[in-house]
Amino acid sequence: MVAFQSLLTGLVVASAALVQALPSSAPADTSLNLHLLSSRQTANPSPGCGKNPFSSGVRTVNVNGRNRQYTIRVPGSYNPNRSYKLIFAFHWVGGSMNDISSGGSDRELWSYYGMQRMAAESAILVAPQGISNGWANSGGEDIAFVDAMIRDIEGALCVNQRQRFSLGFSYGGSMTFSVACSRAKEFRGVAVLGGGQLSGCSGGNDPVAYLGIHGVTDGTLNIGMGRAMRDRFVKNNGCQSTNAPEPARGNGGHIKTNFNGCRAEYPVTWIPFDGGHYPGAVDNGPESGARSWVPGEIWSFFTQQQLAN
Numbered sequence: 001m002v003a004f005q006s007l008l009t010g011l012v013v014a015s016a017a018l019v020q021a022l023p024s025s026a027p028a029d030t031s032l033n034l035h036l037l038s039s040r041q042t043a044n045p046s047p048g049c050g051k052n053p054f055s056s057g058v059r060t061v062n063v064n065g066r067n068r069q070y071t072i073r074v075p076g077s078y079n080p081n082r083s084y085k086l087i088f089a090f091h092w093v094g095g096s097m098n099d100i101s102s103g104g105s106d107r108e109l110w111s112y113y114g115m116q117r118m119a120a121e122s123a124i125l126v127a128p129q130g131i132s133n134g135w136a137n138s139g140g141e142d143i144a145f146v147d148a149m150i151r152d153i154e155g156a157l158c159v160n161q162r163q164r165f166s167l168g169f170s171y172g173g174s175m176t177f178s179v180a181c182s183r184a185k186e187f188r189g190v191a192v193l194g195g196g197q198l199s200g201c202s203g204g205n206d207p208v209a210y211l212g213i214h215g216v217t218d219g220t221l222n223i224g225m226g227r228a229m230r231d232r233f234v235k236n237n238g239c240q241s242t243n244a245p246e247p248a249r250g251n252g253g254h255i256k257t258n259f260n261g262c263r264a265e266y267p268v269t270w271i272p273f274d275g276g277h278y279p280g281a282v283d284n285g286p287e288s289g290a291r292s293w294v295p296g297e298i299w300s301f302f303t304q305q306q307l308a309n
Contacts, residue, residue, distance in 0.1 A: 044162040045083050046154035053080060054156050058097075061148040068145050070128040071101040073112070074157065075121040083160035085123035085302070086153065088146070089113050090168030090175045092279075093134045100127035106289040113167055113193070113279060114295025124157060135175035137199040142175060143182050150186070162309065165302050167191035169279035170221065174198035177229050184208040184236075188307055191298045193279045194218055196225035207237040207266040211301045213273070213281070213294060216246050220277040230270050234259055237266035246272040252284035254293070267306050271297060 056074045060067050075084065089100050089112040103111030111117075112125045119125070126149060135142050153159065164187045168176040173195025180190045181204035189209030198221075210233035214226035223246070234241075240261035247253050254273035262268055273281045280292040289295075301307075 043083055044160050046157065046159040046161055048080075048154050048156045049083060049158035050080050051156060051158075053078060053158075059152060061145070061152050063141065063145045063148045066141075068129065068131075068148070069097065070126055070149055071097045072127075072153065073101065073116065073125040075124065077121050078157075080158050083158050083163070085119070085163040085165065086126065086150075086159045087112065087115055087119070087123050087302070088126045088128060088149075088164075088166045088168075088176075088179070089115060090128060090135060090166070090172030091130065091133070092168075092170035092172050095172070096133060097127040097129040101125075103289065110280065110289025110292075110295075113169070113298065114289060114292070115167075115299065118295050118299035124153065124159065126153065130171070130175075135171045135178075135199045137175065137178055140182075140200070140202060142199065143178060143202070146179060146183065161186075163188055163307075165189050165191075167193065167298060168195070169193040170195065170277065171198060173221075177201065180204075180208045180210065180233065189302055191301060192226070192229060193294070194221055194226070194277055195229065196221035197229060201232075204232060205236060207263060208233065209266050209268075209301070209307055210237065211269045211271070211298065213271045213279075213297070215275040215277060215281070216272050217249060217275060218277045223272060226272075230268065233266075234262075234268050237262045237268055239268050244270045244272075247274040249274060254281065254283060256297070265306055265309070267301075267304070269297075269301055 058071050060069050091100050108116055166176045166179045173192040176190050176192050177195050178199040181201035184206035191211040193213045212226050212230040214223045216223055239259040242259045244257040245255050247255050251274045254271055256271045259268040275281050278287040280287040280289040282288050282291050
């Protein structure tokens with residue numbers, strides 16, 4: 001696994017089968033039945049549904065005259081007639097899209113912060129590359145990059161446009177928070193790992209499903225920053241003020257709180273852990289992407305029934 005703390009020196013995510021599924025006594029308007037069946041499988045379909053897809057790898061998009069790159073992983077069993085989750089995974093300061101897509105020394109167990117392993121070919125995964133390996137989002141240029149990636153991806157691949165998600169650690173968590181603020185209507189949910197408000201928060205008044213994970217002894221981006229970002233969406237999502245306990249130093253564990261009273265489709269979950277500034281938290285042990293409970297919590301949050309529609 002990449003040694004994250006050493007990098008933090010600055011501010012540190014079926015047509016034939018459908019025909020067979022129709023009863024032999026189908027009415028004359030078979031095309032209507034096919035359309036209805038296909039619509040169920042491609043909920044909220046992107047323009048790329050049914051088209052020949054592009055392959056996994058590095059792609060380039062132009063954003064206001066600047067070429068920007070991202071790495072994408074298309075499921076090996078990709079079906080152009082099925083809509084997939086789209087998950088953006090933003091790297092930390094000094095990190096890169098290659099660090100995210102490769103998973104470092106933990107490889108596929110930690111690639112895309114463990115989402116490759118958890119999704120098991122059910123999601124399209126994206127690792128964007130920040131300018132100078134960061135996410136300053138000057139003048140909104142990184143949010144414009146997100147918009148450009150969505151256009152590029154969804155023009156060629158089949159995405160459920162109600163199932164876009166973002167996550168990231170440190171500066172990548174800050175960028176994910178910026179996405180939550182300015183693109184809440186386009187993204188279904190976010191997971192902010194050890195982040196702070198470093199990439200701006202344009203708008204910031206709309207609800208979005210929000211998961212925050214933060215170390216109580218984080219000396220780089222204090223947990224108070226994590227609480228403040230969480231509380232913005234506690235308010236936006238209409239949640240009640242809820243006691244959200246945090247583990248004591250030396251406890252070695254983590255505590256999960258699901259906030260009460262949130263609007264039905266916009267839950268807020270907070271998971272502080274006894275540890276510092278790193279994403280692969282392990283209870284009573286050194287960090288490890290391969291052994292961390294974090295990927296399971298993120299995937300469980302993204303796939304809960306409240307976020308299904």
